[in-house]
Amino acid sequence: MFGWMEPIRTSYLKLLGEVDSLRANRGVDSERVAERPAQEVSEVEKLKQKLEKSQRKATGLSEALHERGRVETLVKMKKEATMRAKHQLDENHAELGNLDPTEVAGLKSQATEIVVQLAEQRMRAKKVKAKDQGPSRPTGQVPANSAKEEQSVEEQESTVEATQPDRVIIIDDSSLLGQRGWTQLSKL
Structure with a gap:
């Protein structure tokens, strides 16, 4: 098995050498490159957390706006119902004012x-x-509760x-x- 792994290790080292030479040609320090992915990962995690936090806020705000709209609609409906009832009461009051007192007394x-x-x-x-219930009793007999019935x-x-x-x-x-x-x- 050792013989089989040796060519893979050799290929890996060759590729690593080529990567280092390419980075050197571009002016990139290989030690900084090794540190950079760890920093990028933490930055990516921070960005993910910020994104999740902003999404939660957006969801909360949209729910709050939806609730506010629902409450505003209910308030508007109650105001309209109140106005209709007030208008009806005003009409009834006007009709009552037009009635003749003698008619009302009559x-x-x-x-x-x-x-x-x-x-x-x-x-x-x-x-x-x-x-009608009286004749059904025997004649001459006074029921015990007749006083209660009369009362x-x-x-x-x-x-x-x-x-x-x-x-x-x-x-x-x-x-x-x-x-x-x-x-x-x-x-x-």
Whole structure:
């Protein structure tokens, strides 16, 4: 194996001699050339690091710009929505200003009457239902909870309060909710 490596070593030394002679002809010092690649490698690494750092900065800046653009778009959309809502409120206010106070009072009283009529209809329906359940009991027998039923009917009747049109109206809407509930309508 030694014999086989010898020609390679000889060729290498010849080439190295030729490289040195060429460098000498050009005026380059071979010792400086040997140091130079190590310096170039470190400079190349520094440049690579700078490039990576600048790319990270550029990526961060582009993301920040993208986020800023998104936020600006959202702000613009919110401003437009606010302006539309303000414009709609201004129009509604102008329409309210154009209403005749007597018409408004008439509408309020009509609404109050309708609410009272609905409440009375509910009470009548509950009373009829309670009366319909009465004959199904044996005659002469008074149920134990009849006092409670009468009391609940009285409470239900007292839950409907209708006053002047600009006052509060309270209605028992338990039939709608399936449980005892209250609705308050103010300034109809």
